[in-house]
Amino acid sequence: MTDTKKHTVLVVEDEMATALAMGSALEQEGYEVLRAADGEEGLRVALEKHPEVLLVDLKLPKMSGMDMIHALREDAWGKTARVVILTNVSDMGSLQAAMMNDTFYYLIKSDSSVADVIRAVATQLAPSA
Amino acid sequence: MEQVLQVVAQSYQQVQTIAAFPLLIAGVFVLIVVALGVYVAIVARVRADARVAHLVKAYDTVTKELREAQKIGHFGSFVFDFRDLELSSWSEEMYRLYGLMPREKTPDIHTFLRLAHPQDESVVREMWTHVCTTPGPFAFSYRIVLPTKQVRYVHVEGNTLMDVETKQLRIEGVVHDITKEMEIDRAKSEFVSLASHQLKTPITSIKWLSEVLLRKGSEPVTQVQEKYISNIHDSSQHMIEMINDLLNVSRIELGTLSMKIDEFDVKELIENIREEQWHAAEEKHLTLNITYDDGLPHLVADRNLFRMVIQNLISNAIRYTPANGTIECAVSRAQTDKEFLFVRVTDSGIGIPKEERKHIFEKLYRAPNAQTLVPDGTGLGLYVVKTVIERAHGGISFESEEGKGTTFYVSVPFVWHDTAGVEKAHS
Secondary structure (H helix, E strand, O other): OOOHHHOEEEEEOOOHHHHHHHHHHHHHOOOEEEEEOOHHHHHHHHHHHOOOEEEEEOOOOOOOHHHHHHHHHOOOOHHHOEEEEEEOOOOHHHHHHHOOOOOOEEEEHHHOOHHHHHHHHHHHHOOOO | OHHHHHHHHHHHHHHHHHHHHHHHHHHHHHHHHHHHHHHHHHHHHHHHHHHHHHHHHHHHHHHHHHHHHHHHHOEEEEEEEOOOHHHOEEOHHHHHHOOOOOOOOOOOHHHHHHOEOHHHHHHHHHHHHHHHHOOEEEEEEEEEEOOOOOEEEEEEEEEEEEOOOOOOEEEEEEEEEOHHHHHHHHHHHHHHHHHHHHHHHHHHHHHHHHHHHHOOOOOOOOHHHHHHHHHHHHHHHHHHHHHHHHHHHHHHHHOOOOOOEEEEOHHHHHHHHHHHHHHHHHHOOOEEEEEEOOOOOOEEEEHHHHHHHHHHHHHHHHHOOOOOOEEEEEEEEOOOOOOEEEEEEEEOOOOOOHHHHHHOOOOOOOOHHHHHHOOOOOOOHHHHHHHHHHHOOOEEEEEEEOOOEEEEEEEEEOEOOOOHHHHHHHO
16 A cells, blocks of 8 residues: 555545545545635645645536636646546536546546545556556 | 293202201201300300319418418428429528528529538538438438528438439428527436436435445444445445436437547456445345456447446346346457457346347336336336447347346447437438
């Protein structure tokens, strides 16, 4: 298992129960978990704390996940930040729009398990990621 | 001599007198006949004129009614006759549909192309070329841009006829304004998408929280609590599958089921499904074996749709196999065509009764024995599975024996192509 004690993960998710489930599972795996409940807060925490992996829901209040990622990419650090998109969005159009100019790992939440989320974070942290 | 002349004159007079009467009779007879003839001719002419007037009136009425029907139904009719272009015509509603003023000379085929939406132009050109060169029925939909810049959806349907002697073509058809229907479909699609998102979000939360409670790092739970939490997890998983089925059916019906092609490892995806379904199988003490050929290429396909297919087949096998049964899944490269992935799912379940087999892929259909064993079920899973596989140009079949089990055979190409957009334009 990766040495997770040094790694921080930012969970940007407005659904409290979903954020709680992800956060608890990641903490059990030894990650330090930061939380944000909307896109604006997510962007602020990301630029302040420089987490190693960001888990970002697409549908967020105040600023959508897509807008948050675009704003992040304009920052020198944010350009190379590791992002995993989480969504229950059913239409591939929104997902494809989000991925248009960038390559993201993405998970359809309803089709994934908590174990899949942990695996996704580990994959992002693997040396070749 | 005088006497002779007198006799001749007298005789002539006598002949004249004798002949005059029949001549008179004949003359009168001829006059009567002629008069009768004239009368009959006049009557026939009057009747013909009346008939023509009646036909003209009937024609005018029918034309007027057709014009009104076209106006109410928002469809226009057209004829292009390549034997004699003078016989070509557009109805009034055709002009209105295309935003043009009625004119003496019927617009030609190029008008259809000129008014096509730029994004649809190449497909429309292809379709009209086919229509103008190939006898037979045709039907397709596309967008037009009116002179006012308004975009309108139209559906064109008709028949290209060929004159047997001259081999010249005559095209007859109707154009229907389907803008409203397309807008309704788009609204339905957006509603379904929103509803599925709104439904799946809280259910995902329930599922994930139950997974966290069951994870090794969490506080220990009692055996009873573990059982309840497992049931919560399985129920939420089942609800997600039902919502996905409903969503996919809706997309299929609306023609909005699109593919996102991605390259992925088949074994990794199926193992993920096994992990997900493991608990449901374990609860019934079912043996779930999955084998893979060595060196299977990656699939270049829609990951979510392929996942849905395999998940449906495996979860059905689990659902309809009584306790202590077995489920075998074999994933291989097809023997006959190496470009195809082959998946076989065999269970020792309740099987499908012979008389029900022809219905098994029908929407909302559930065999009676399946309904008895598992009362709740949508009957949508196999319908969606078959539709997706056929869209991917694959195939699905099955063998079954009631009381013994069922085997489903699925083959899909290793590389999928989404031709739905092209098919819609050509349909």
